[in-house]
Amino acid sequence: MLGVFLVGRRRISFQLSGFLEDTKLHPEGVRFTIRVPATSANIGPGFDVMGVSLTLYLTLTVSLPRDPPPRMFTTPDPQPKIIHTGEGADEVPLDAYKNLTTRVALYVLRCNGIPSFPSGIELHCHNQIPFGRGLGSSGAAVIAGVLLGNALGQLNLPKDRMLDFALMVERHPDNVTAALMGGFVGSYLRELDAVATSAASVPLAEVLPEYPADAGEEWGVDPPNPPYGIGHYVRFGWAKEIRAVAIVPDFEVSTAMARSVLPTEYSRKDVVFNLQRLAVLTTALSRSPPDPELIYEAMKDRVHQPYRKELIPGLPQVLASVTPATHPGLLGICLSGAGPTILALAVNNFDAIAQAAAEVFKQFGITVHHFVLDVDTQGSIVEEQD
Ligand SMILES: Nc1ncnc2c1ncn2[C@@H]1O[C@H](COP(=O)(O)OP(=O)(O)OP(=O)(O)O)[C@@H](O)[C@H]1O
Ligand SMILES: N[C@@H](CCO)C(=O)O
Numbered sequence: 001m002l003g004v005f006l007v008g009r010r011r012i013s014f015q016l017s018g019f020l021e022d023t024k025l026h027p028e029g030v031r032f033t034i035r036v037p038a039t040s041a042n043i044g045p046g047f048d049v050m051g052v053s054l055t056l057y058l059t060l061t062v063s064l065p066r067d068p069p070p071r072m073f074t075t076p077d078p079q080p081k082i083i084h085t086g087e088g089a090d091e092v093p094l095d096a097y098k099n100l101t102t103r104v105a106l107y108v109l110r111c112n113g114i115p116s117f118p119s120g121i122e123l124h125c126h127n128q129i130p131f132g133r134g135l136g137s138s139g140a141a142v143i144a145g146v147l148l149g150n151a152l153g154q155l156n157l158p159k160d161r162m163l164d165f166a167l168m169v170e171r172h173p174d175n176v177t178a179a180l181m182g183g184f185v186g187s188y189l190r191e192l193d194a195v196a197t198s199a200a201s202v203p204l205a206e207v208l209p210e211y212p213a214d215a216g217e218e219w220g221v222d223p224p225n226p227p228y229g230i231g232h233y234v235r236f237g238w239a240k241e242i243r244a245v246a247i248v249p250d251f252e253v254s255t256a257m258a259r260s261v262l263p264t265e266y267s268r269k270d271v272v273f274n275l276q277r278l279a280v281l282t283t284a285l286s287r288s289p290p291d292p293e294l295i296y297e298a299m300k301d302r303v304h305q306p307y308r309k310e311l312i313p314g315l316p317q318v319l320a321s322v323t324p325a326t327h328p329g330l331l332g333i334c335l336s337g338a339g340p341t342i343l344a345l346a347v348n349n350f351d352a353i354a355q356a357a358a359e360v361f362k363q364f365g366i367t368v369h370h371f372v373l374d375v376d377t378q379g380s381i382v383e384e385q386d
Pocket of ligand 2: 047175259338
């Protein structure tokens with residue numbers, strides 16, 4: 001059986017039967033991995049626009065029998081077996097009809113005329129991305145699902161088309177675009193015509209229905225296919241000496257909650273404040289050596305961070321007290337995604353910067369841990385396992 005996956009601009013073709021033979025799951029079977037990076041969205045002023053992919057990963061090891069047993073069109077239908085280790089292991093659903101990654105994979109398969117998973121799939125998800133912290137865990141799960149559906153269905157979708165599928169689920173483009181493409185990216189949702197707009201606006205419940213466990217093939221209407229070209233993106237430069245310190249509080253803030261506290265209208269003054277900084281920041285982060293004076297100011301925001309402080313005790317105090325003046329090496333500091341993680345961009349003194357933020361959070365009774373990360377330039381990859 002021939003598998004063909006698109007990985008970046010490289011088309012990788014391989015004989016599925018040529019995969020490693022050492023899997024415990026299917027000793028005679030097929031095995032490949034899907035690796036998706038964490039992301040930090042917004043970077044201050046670029047709310048729902050900018051994202052950067054970071055070197056923490058969700059990795060799926062997918063095993064399937066070389067000669068799958070014939071499909072049984074009676075219940076129980078062929079659910080993948082899911083093992084999940086690492087972050088989220090105590091809360092992630094292992095039922096493939098409830099797990100975000102496999103539900104998205106099934107959505108992609110069903111949109112392409114494949115009604116269910118192939119039989120005998122075993123999926124080991126190893127996750128380094130903390131849940132609900134602003135590091136793009138859900139975006140990574142969605143992208144992993146799109147790549148899984150593409151691989152299992154041998155669909156050969158180009159990455160731009162995969163982005164359409166991801167945007168039907170996660171409807172702001174910043175995290176999923178960075179997770180799929182890698183690097184530092186800006187993206188927008190294209191204005192669609194009326195038909196495409198309504199296709200792209202169908203309720204999430206229709207894209208990812210609650211699959212009844214005993215439904216077999218009877219899943220009702222086909223899910224809505226994404227319109228073509230929902231999201232467009234551009235890659236920005238990133239100065240190689242800039243690293244990302246992710247300071248992760250010990251509590252979760254769901255993105256849905258963090259979006260519900262935002263206003264629906266903004267003053268012209270606040271919109272202009274963000275636009276001015278956004279325009280400067282995209283170029284400032286590409287320049288070597290990076291200029292802390294320019295970047296610190298350009299990472300300020302008036303569109304989402306001020307409203308999220310009620311969900312994140314200590315947020316304004318951390319942002320105001322950890323500055324390039326007090327902490328040489330720091331370039332700028334902001335909320336990562338919907339929070340509560342703080343993203344500090346710096347060229348050195350990474351641990352001291354994290355420690356300073358930790359001390360402020362401590363005054364609010366919050367403990368944190370931190371990662372010093374680099375920008376992942378590859379984006380999501382699908383490859384034979386070593
Ligand atoms: N690997 C995963 N497998 C299955 N479900 C996941 C996975 N990662 C995240 N999720 C789901 O996504 C939820 C977190 O999504 P949410 O959008 O609230 O936060 P986030 O994506 O971590 O943060 P942000 O969007 O601000 O970067 C989890 O509670 C879980 O339901
Ligand atoms: N732009 C999004 C990122 C989180 O998914 C937000 O800030 O709500």
